[in-house]
Amino acid sequence: MSRNTIRIWYLIHKWSSLIPTAFLLMLCVTGLPLIFHDEIDAAMGLETESSLSGAPSADGGLPLDVMLERALAERPGEVPLFMAFSQDSPLLTVTTGPAPDAPGNTMHLQFLDRATGDPLGPAPANPLLDFLLQLHTDMFLGLPGMLFLGVMGISFIVALISGTVLYAPFMRRLRFGTLRTRRSLRVKRLDRHNFIGVVTLVWALVVGATGAINAFADPLTDAWRNGEIAEMAAAYSSAEPLPPAEYGSLDTAMAAAQKALPGRSPQFIGFPGGAWSSGHHYAIFFQGDRPVTQHLLTPALVDAETGELTDARTMPAINQALMMSKPLHFGDYGGLPLKILWFLLTLATIWVLWTGLFLWLRRRGGEIDRRVEEIALGAAQGMRA
Amino acid sequence: MSHRVRPQSAIRIFAWPIAIGVAALIGLVLGLTGDGARDLAAWILLGIGPVVVIAALLGRTS
Structure with missing residues (x-):
């Protein structure tokens, strides 16, 4: 040299x-x-999952519509933004906010037990780690x-x-x-x-x-929503966003999605109008069915009004890389x-x-x-x- | 006490770093693609680097 x-x-x-x-x-x-x-959350008594017993919330429990109704009853005037499932316990997380496109700092996270239907209060915060x-x-x-x-x-x-x-x-x-x-x-x-x-x-x-x-997660997610999601929901492109009062059954939507992607476990639902869905759809994200693909999510778009499946497609390579990069960065796998x-x-x-x-x-x-x-x-x- | 080593080829220079790096990479992927035996393999393969560093810092001096 x-x-x-x-x-x-x-x-x-x-x-x-x-x-x-x-x-x-x-x-x-x-x-x-x-x-x-x-480990730190568990040591500080901020860990909820281990105290719950029953089927994992991703597999079953009370109907999702019942769970959502209980969650919204805790937060009057707010609309649902996300519902997230656990693969290990009946813990169900519901995120609500003042509007479907509410920014992150106005969102509220609460825990519920899908086995009993009990609200468990706001997701515990750890101020130092946050x-x-x-x-x-x-x-x-x-x-x-x-x-x-x-x-x-x-x-x-x-x-x-x-x-x-x-x-x-x-x-x-x-x-x-x-x-x-x-x-x-x-x-x-x-x-x-x-x-x-x-x-x-x-x-x-x-x-x-x-x-x-x-x-670069936020711009990559925006690009995916404006590209692939918009393409999947092309038939709805001229329609007005669906108002929260007209959201239909989550259980019907979940059944339609699971028919299209059998044997997969749901990880979370993005509600209409948020960063992870279109203005008209429940976007239900499923994990891969093998250990190799467990970290890769496939979204199914279900018409939030009728509960009919619109489309289910794997995400683009760059967004898949983003999903794989989370565990590889955190070292938590x-x-x-x-x-x-x-x-x-x-x-x-x-x-x-x-x-x-x-x-x-x-x-x-x-x-x-x-x-x-x-x-x-x-x-x-x-x-x- | 100057003892100059003959210049080594690039392959010689990078033999150990590549071996340790490839082990780490296989470990990272194995851990990601399964549990149980694959996690165990991941700990061993990714652990080679830290063990080599600790051993070198405790041991050899010149």
Whole structure:
């Protein structure tokens, strides 16, 4: 690799990591407790599911119309926005709001027990974790904040790739895993930075890329609703949105959808006029029927007035990638051991970011030429730093 | 005590990082596509990286 090529990659690595460093450190630090949000909620007594017994709400229980009526009785004057099912317990979550297209901050979530029909009150909030999640998602800046963090995530991927490119010439004369701890502090930091960085590279790429995809979730969902959903509901394009008073039976709609997608378990229903449906349909989202496709949702659009199926189609590839990227980012799909690994790998990433930052902070004059030379010659066991 | 190692090929340099990375990738996918034995395989395969880091930090110095 020529010195010019190395210089270009060196500058790419320097700036693609320096610019997002502060944000990446914030994401790592806020992400650490978020990995264990289920365990933390359970420990604080905020977990409802384990105390309920009966069939999972996705499989059966009281009729959905009865459940919705009870939920709305708790929230007079509001309209239904979402109904979400559990695959593990009778817990049913109903989201309501002042209007069908109500923004997220005016929505109200409540829990119900589909086995007994009892309302269980508002979904419990965990102020600390909610704060960290908001900081982690959009820094309290809404969509611009999300998109900004998405761009920081893309910069992180560029930093990982350019770092790997520089690893090759640098390591020509060093064996894998060499940590030169008796030279200067700089060499010690540099070796640890390179070693930990390259060992955790794939995980960091996956979590960085899935995080960036998640940051673009809102525009991707909007594009899907304006594209595929609009196409599926083309026959309704000139009709006025269906007023909530004219919503028909949910149970009839669910039966029609399950006839079209037999053997699938429902995950949630998007009500008409919201971000996840058309102005006229219940969009019922079903999980895949095999473990491989469990995270991929297929929506069935059912006319909310008549309960007749309009269409059921798999989502476009980019939206499927978005759905797969959620578990891969959260690390919540393989039990507690996987979460502990996520925790350790996040700590490793913090270390790589921190050592990288200090390698830059403690730089001296004429830095770039000397660094390029060091990489081009290949670091050596006995060389003075 | 300078002992220079002969320059290694790119394949030599990346042999271990690629092996660890491929294991991690297979682990991530296995965990996502099933429970039980697949989760166990995911923990082991994804765990190689952290174990290598901890072992190197505790052990070798030069």
